[in-house]
Amino acid sequence: MNKREFLKSITFSGLALSATGRSLAARPGSAAPPETPPAAPGDIWAELRAAYTLDPSRINLENGYYCVMPHATLEASFAHARDLNLAGSHYLRTRQADDKAAVRRALAESAGCAPEELIVTRNTTESLDTVISGLDWRAGDEAVMAAQDYGSMLDMFRQQARRHGIVNRVVSLPLDPQSDDEIVSLYAEAITPRTRLVLVSHLVNLTGQILPVRRICDAAHARGVPVLVDGAHSFAHLDFRIPDLGCDYFGASLHKWLGAPLGTGLLYVRRDRIAGLWPLFGDTGYPDDDIRKLNHIGTNPVHAELTILDALRLHAHLGPARKEARLRFLQEYWTSRVRGRPGLTLNTPAQSARACAIANVRVDRLPPGELARILLERHRLWTVAIDAPDAGVRGVRVTPNLFTTTAELDILVDALRILA
């Protein structure tokens, strides 16, 4: 797509129709926030910013939790909810299955896998916990994970330890490794003949660190051990396709970087690994090797799932590589202006390839909660305090989104310099 075509797409002339063919023009009154200046011709990111309604009372640098939707996607979700409310259970009984299959196909195409290897879930927690709880654990089996992995997954492994007597081996990740070898060796050395599963975060939520997942998978496979990848933050943020990682299982939240509605996620299970998993919610309707057996979640918000198609369309228009480059640019814009300053510590790797949008900073004299409070109350900067001594991370996590401006990041840089 050339620049003109891209501009056309983000002004939504190319996105004006929803999956159901309805107009998705923005609601009256849902214009860009008053403080947003009109986009200069050719400034594609300002054009994109105008496609969102942003809260003018705060500068949102906490997009790591949830990425708000642009008008078009939000309107699509409303349209789907209205349709559903009109058709009621007639829709659920007659059209739901076909639509669900269409979403699954489109998502699988974007993720680079076969539709038979993917299901739509409600979030990463559901996806990864389905795998962790779905293995036939025996007492003495081992699992490998990192202290910097997400708490819910560590909790699920602890639960398996209590329930089945498994042993959890927890490695701790260096923030600035000499090379990928250092990280790969950590995982490889934690594997024993009893290891049944390795969990790896593609992008660590606390620090923004990107891990060499492909190499970790290769090392684990060389020892006969499958790998579960936590892609909560990597999917639709980094430019990759799931099979590139060489993993066995992969879970992600689509309400993060894909910009789909809250409560949407995906689970990928490599074809040959499906039969080995027990569903979390009992299912006898599908054969053991059909991934849909893992998707027996009961009645759920179908309109959110349908909106994944609309979010995928915007993602494709923007282009995964362009998104990744923009997000990395924004992170490096502010981190490069404060890195090395006395009184400040960056808890995010300096090497460009080892981080993208997410970074974490500490003002050495302030507890993380106090820093987050000051940033919000004095500077309108919405971030999140991370106080995770077990993972060795204390600071605030700063996560811009595609619509973030460098002027907003200048406010952060000035605030940090003053506070340091």
Ligand SMILES: Cc1ncc(COP(=O)(O)O)c(C=O)c1O
């Ligand atoms: C690395 C990581 N894994 C898993 C999750 C859980 O995501 P969700 O709450 O959408 O299930 C998060 C949430 O931020 C995360 O950062």
